[in-house]
Amino acid sequence: MTTGTVPSTAYHDVPYTRGGTVERSEVGALVRSAVDGDAAAWKAIVEGLGPLVWSVVRAHRLSDADAHEVYQTVWFRFTQHLDRIREPEKAGSWLASTARHECLKVHRQARRLVLTDDPQMLDTVSEDGGPEQTLLETEDAAAQGERVRRLWQAFEELGERCRQLLRVLIASPPPSYQEVSAALDIAVGSIGPMRQRCLRRLRARLEARGTA
């Protein structure tokens, strides 16, 4: 690995780790505490990994109602899994994979209902006010808000695979590649290259619109 330009060398000297892996090292300890009945540890797990579960659900483009139900189902099931968990540090992967399976079930259910010719079920798109509305409410700096809105719009318009991958990657705190792999059933080794391609594509779109 050689760096092409001098200014970027400093960055490359820093060993690259996904942001999540550092904070995630605590997950194993938190899970063990929760198993022992520590409600505060459970809360910390929910706060730390909830955004990942939500990202996986959002990546699968469910209606808001379905998204809410899947999110809850995943956490309820985790309360049952907790005492049988073999690798506590992999709780994030378990949650991501469970969320994915539940999302696929929703798609299956929707397809089945479509098969039975119920036109109402064809509409699986969000009915709520959605992101834009939330933004309007919090929009203090108009210019900043506009930039965020454009970025989000460009992201939403990406191809399905890129949109899905990025939606999971941008969970906060960032997920590990193992968790992304569990969330989308893709090989860990293919995530890096895909991630790079998708981010470049997004940037190219923003530049084409003069937003970058």
Added chain:
Amino acid sequence: MSDDISGGTGFDDGPGVEEELLEEELRQAASLLDPVPPALLQTAVDAFALRDLEARVAALTFDSLVDAIPVRGAAAAPRMLTFSAGGTTLDVELTEEGLIGQVLPPSPARIEILTGPHPATTTTADDMGRFTAAVTPSGPFALRLHTTDEVVMTEWLRA
């Protein structure tokens, strides 16, 4: 930062600095525009109370949604579910009128229908292990079965 249009860093296995920054910006946008709804976060926190250390978990072993062949036109076909824990099996049907089920081997039991971290509805199984409930769960649900000698709880599922 956006003046570098080359975009390349020589790496094939991950994003460069610019992409990293873009991803971080997108992460902030997601936190602002599409965060976990606060009510959901609270429900997940409260879910810790659902933990039941006594109950044996009955795993879903059959789900008509996944395991059965779809029949065109059969709009009202009920969802059929089977849960198993050791020797105990629980067959459940979700119909528009409510929930019907049977415990096998047949045994009288008290059955709680849980839908989240809040009080459950209760029904009873007769000597044949059969039970009904007028409510059809929508969204997440689980059944907790109290027989004379054990407590069995089904895996949480989305109805």
